[in-house]
Amino acid sequence: MRGPTADGAKVPFCNAKEEISARVETSEGDGGQKRPDMRGQRQNIVWRNVVLMSLLHLGAVYSLVLIPKAKPLTLLWAYFCDVVFLSSSLRVTAGFVSKWPHYGFRAFQKGTRVFCLFIWLLFSLQNDIFEWSRDHRVHHKYSETDADPHNARRGFFFSHIGWLFVRKHRDVIEKGRKLDVTDLLADPVVQFQRKYYKISVVLMCFVVPTLVPWYIWGESLWNSYFLASILRYTISLNITWLVNSAAHMYGNRPYDKHISPRQNPLVTLGAIGEGFHNYHHTFPYDYSASEFGLNFNPTTWFIDTMCWLGLATDRKRASQQVIKARKARTGDGSI
Structure with a gap:
């Protein structure tokens, strides 16, 4: 769902400040000719994604009719698949956001990482770990610019789902090539999942949820497919997308009023922790993604439980002194 992988991903991250907006550049590979400025031009529509997402949401609406039957x-x-044990939001927050993009904690046992992170991530069908993590890092570094894959400045629809309907902006690809992703490339779990992503995600996201009700308690395949796969997956996607859209447009900014991400209580309930988005963008290394720790944050409960069981370690947190100083310096005074 994230778009084609950018080439040259092994190029180390450059610490120098870079021009964020799209600009006219010269390239020796182009014979010294200026490259066209894509700013303001309409991006090509990815009709395959438009059709697939339309069919998916139509299928979800139809699924509502099947609920009484x-x-x-x-x-x-x-x-159970989506909220209790295999919560898509928990997978995205604990797996994608805290572990691989920012390394907010360390899951040191490979078997634990495979079971608790890799297997769970398959159910979300939101691209493999490498691609999701790379784009998430670009999103954080160049938030609300043309280099942001789901730039909220382009409106709610674009940041929610519209970014999937068009080709990536040139800046997303160019900036992504300059990020250091050697840690992802060196991770055997990430590479294994990337290699076998397509077949495994189809099995885990659609086949298994469909077959269990049919085989074990005799539900019809039709009901199983639409309710346990299509409706569940659609709800999961939209909850996750609200982090890109609503949590970047609606709410307060107690930690940094100069950035777009907000604290959105409704998104927090749905995305179990990611609604504390102004905090997350201000302190992206904090595994809890919130100043409030366990309060209204099941993701923190999950990671803390893993640590208590000895299955994860090295949780990173922003200190209260740092948080208070940042709120006083850049916050909007709302809390």
Whole structure:
């Protein structure tokens, strides 16, 4: 769902400040000719994504009609897959956001990483770990610019789902090539998942959730497919997308009023922790993604439990002194 992988991803990160906006450049490979400035031009529509997303959401709407006809166990299974044990939001927050893009904690046992992170991530069908993490790092470094894959300055629809309907802006690709992703390339779990992503994600996101109700308690394949796969997946996607859209447009900014990400309580409830988005962008290394720790933050509960069981370690947190100083310096005074 994130678009084609950028070439040259091994190029180390450059610490020098770079021009963020799209600009006219000269390239020796182009014979010294100026490259066209893409700013203001309409990007090419990816019709495949438009069709697939339209069909997916139409299927989700149709799934609502099937709810009264389904067995209660099927509805519980769909809930169990997406909210209780295999919560897509928890996978995205604990796995993608805290572990691989920012290394907010360290899951040191490979078997634990495979089970708790790699397997869970498959259910979300939001691209492989490498591609998601790379784009998430670009999003943080160049937030609300043309280099941001889902730039909220282009409106709610674009940041929510529209960015999937067009080709990536040139700046997203160019800036992504300059990030240091050698840690991802060296991670065997990341590379294994990337290699077998397509077949494994189809099995885990659609086949397994569909077959369990049909095989174990005799639900029809039709109901199983639409309720446990299509409806569940669509809800999961939209909850995750709200972090890109609503949490970048609506809410207060107690930690840094100069950036777009906000504290959005409604998104926090749905995305179980990611709604504390002004905090997350101000202190991206904090594994909790929130100043409030365990309060209204199941992701923190999950990571803390892993650490308590000895399955993860080295949790990183912003100190209270640092948080208070930052709020006093750049916050909007809302808390």
